[in-house]
Amino acid sequence: MSTENTQDEATSRYVRLQVELIVELTDTEALTSAALDQIGEDEYMPEDERGHAEDAVRRDEAEALAYLVDPFDLVTSVPGIELVQASWSSAHTDYDPDDEEWDLYEEDEAADEDG
Template sequence: MRLQAELVVQITDTGQLRSAALGRIAEEEHMPDDERTHARDAVQRDEAEALAYLVDPFDLVGEVPGVELVQASWSSAHTDYDPDAEEWELYEEDDER
């Protein structure tokens, strides 16, 4: 089964976000040193990268009874958000909820 979710978040404290991501990277025991260096650089350059290091799809379904996460992919990207724009409507009129 495929579960698709889309989130729009506002970064309210870039420093706090980057610090938390760097902490997560530092705690990762199995990350090779060259990958760790690359991850730190990416987080320092781009808060979208920092967010991607902190969001874990397993957290969404990890404790849901009868469900096992088989595969996950996710990304984070900058976007211009206008809540009044038609493209940001979550449901179409004909969609069943």
């Protein structure tokens, strides 16, 4: 077995899963309250970081959402995998469902035609 084959086999063990979600904020008070509750219950968060997190959540609903959504939860029940690394962010965006920019299915169809 050559070194190249070994590297290909090792590389193929890792998969990058990209997920993009657009959510509509329907109750910002409930969202903020839930995020503050979660921050308050986090026994591992240092107190100085807790104050900063609470302030950020009170000022920005996108921050509140980021504290509540955990990518680890997406894969913990999937058999045969172990999460190696994760990062996520949340930001306000302009969304127009009629704008072609937001037609995610069109991108998938184009990729299928190219492949």
